[in-house]
Amino acid sequence: MGAIPFRRTDQPVSQPSLWSLSKRLLRAVYRSYIFRVTVQGILTLWVVTTCTFYMIRKMPNNPIEVKIDEFQTKQNLTYEEARSKVAGLFDYDPDAPFIEQYTDYMGNLVQGDLGRSITTGRTPVSQQIAKYLPWTLFAVGLGLLISFVIGMIAGAAMAYWRGTVFDNVMTAFASISYGIPDFVIAFMILLIGGIQLELFQVGDYIGSVDPEIKAGFNPEYIRSLLQHVLLPVTTYVLASVGGWMLTMKSSTISTLGEDYITVAHARGLSQRRILFGYVGRNAMLPLMTRLAISVGFVLSGSIIIEYIFIYPGLGKYLFEMTGKRDYTTIQGIFLVTSAAVVISNILADLLYGVLDPRVRVGSK
């Protein structure tokens, strides 16, 4: 060990200059993981926005042509009649150069303006998103939470009692559930549960809430909210819980085979402590990452489920606006959902480090 160099007290202390402080600060910021992922996230969003801006406009037809088609079909108009009827109705010029449209859009975007809907009376896109987003967060978020919790518990139990009848039955259920598309499950619930077995009146479960009940924080309204979200949530849970169960089972089995579990058994630790303190926590790690990413996808809703149950979420709205080629609205929804995915990815990385101290995602 070398001698520690001491500074003589009579030597003048050199004060760091403002420049060197700034440099140090900048270096620290640059090396900061959060800063880098934030910049990375912003760049990702810019690339996604640019790509979607281009791709959306490359879709066949534009808002005006779609409306002309609609007028021609529904009102038996000639092309010229339909075009003159549509002219001026939409705040959109299909002949404007692409780059001009792009710079206009990005210029507004950096000021926080998502633009106005082209086809629906120039409603601000942000207003539309704010209107539909809460319903999606409520329905899909609740569904995700329930399926995650059930999936974790059932998956761990399947792994723990693997090879038993319980495991075999649950694995079969999970595989079937995971393999059936969500819209098929939705129709099965409606047609078998509602029509064939008459377990419920279909109309009482469609939409977001009973229109006859006045909105407010009262038991009747809350009950109606829960009643109307029941079928979308059940569909979402049935369609996704299988995935969680199988992942958790696989992860738990893998954890159960780890040396430290064997050691824990050898040390005579109780089953309960091994199960919850050792197996559960470690087996959950891959699921937490997936959960965080899934949270991002919650915002895009579940298009078909919302469409079938006439649930007024963002997914259903996106579907309708895509049919109308409402570029600004589609763009706004894509931006918000992309941002959610990017942010949830960042959170997933950070969360992983918290859950598993061995993994430190930092500046090194």
Added chain:
Amino acid sequence: MKRYLLLFVAFILVFSVVGTFSSAKPVAKAQDAPSGTFLGTWPYTLPPDHHLNGFDASGLDTNLGVVYRQIVELTPAYYMWATNEYLPMLATEWGFTEDNSAYYIKLREDALWSDGTPITADDVIATYALARITNYFSVFSGGYISDVVKVDDYTVNFVFAGEPSLVAERGILKSSISAAASYGDLPQRALDMIASGAASDSEEWAALKTEITEFRPAQLLASGPYTYTLDDVSDSYMTLHWQPNSIFSSSVKFGEIRLWAGETEATTPLVLSGDIAHSTNVYPPSTQQAFADAGIRLLIMPRMYGPALLFNFDVHPFEVKEVRQAIAYLIDRSENAFLTNGLGATATVYMCGLLDSSVPVLMNQEDIDKLNRYELNRDKAAELLESVGFAKNSDGKWADADGNVIAAEYKFPAEFADFSAAAQNAIDQMNEFGFDITPVATPWQQTAQDIRDGNFELSVWSWASGSPFSSRQFFGPIQRFNYVGLTDGQKGMNFPMEFEYNGETINLDQMIKDASNGLDIEVQKQRAGQIALIINDLMPFIPLNVILSTEPWNEDLLAGGPADDDPILQNPSADHFIVLYLLNGTIGPAN
């Protein structure tokens, strides 16, 4: 933490289950309103997209559609297809003026808006002023009407821009009249703009047009027996409420009209569960069968269009008439119709561009007798192909002298179950005959765009239309998807509309445009006959079949539905029987 999470989830589940089995709906009823709720469906939008402006694309036309707008804002008259006559609604008299320079309507003097104020000629003038600025009515966009003049408090003259027209008559009698009071000072400003002589492409005209379309009426003044506010629009259904001041308020038998949101997928279970009593949506044959199995009656009505096989005339050998005629002979249209929409489609009979049901009305018998019906005859098809140099090769495929097989890609819209089924069956039949046709399914918007751009070889889209006039029925697809009806250099089918025919130079585009001009029905029949015979001979497209509307009608919930042979069932959606039967009280709630 975990315990709280579990408790929360358990709470949610229990609450949901409790809510499931203990729901009870209080339904408010307006006083003096008839009892009962009509349960229909319409794919409306939600506020703020949903608004009450009748002159904007996302307003009343979108949200009430051609069926339900007419029971909120009455039209002057209602058209009966079976008898070719108009029945009075808001108007008591109508017709051409003596010198045929104008068309007049005389309003009922006892008609009131829902706020109790009288409906007068001023409302008609205001409606047409707003429609003229926005170019919203076909009488303006089609150039039929040059002026709208108030004669007295209840009479209005519509001055023709050119010769008098029966097409304009239909446009006038079928357009809803809006309340001037709902639009503030906009009607007067529109009238001032028109009186000033401003050009329709001027900046001030465009500015006023924008102002009108962006205007959001605070309330909907109804002339029909039902009205609604934006508070009545929910995401699951919207409710039209009975109002006492309409001329039809005493005859209707429903206190409410509940219109469920959603298209076919969303409304199917609602029809089966009895939440929807009548639906105008299009259901595939399997769903129709499910309705029938559930005891739900299916009403069959004309839809006034069907799938047509479209040729690209730039693609050899489809520019050859005999090849097209051969295809017309070789396709079994009955089979094609059944696979298109089950019992909800019929094989095309006359093959002339006019709907079979309209042919006897729009053509002379002499011309009808001349039409080639192209009945299934594969020998004849082979003969025609051989006459233009094709023969079957060793692979059983039809090829020309150079060995080039008749091959093409057939594009069709993947989402349209009926059109894609029609296309796939036509492909199967052509391949079975010895062609080499490859199916290409694309999103419907892509298909439409490709047809317009001429980026296809064979495709499918609709022919004919829900209009009683030959000029409109001939329009699709040889004008709609041909260079004459397109823009920006789009070629579409590129079927030449000017050509030599029987020693004469023909301008088929102009012939079609003029077909329904004037008031002389016999002259119109002659014109239609000429065009029909040309189309029948040249076969620029193959009208495969005609689709019928099969609408579920739940007799456990509705009484008074039309009998299968009721002439009103000859009306298509544009003149839906629901409008008349709701208003005159023919239909009501079942006991």
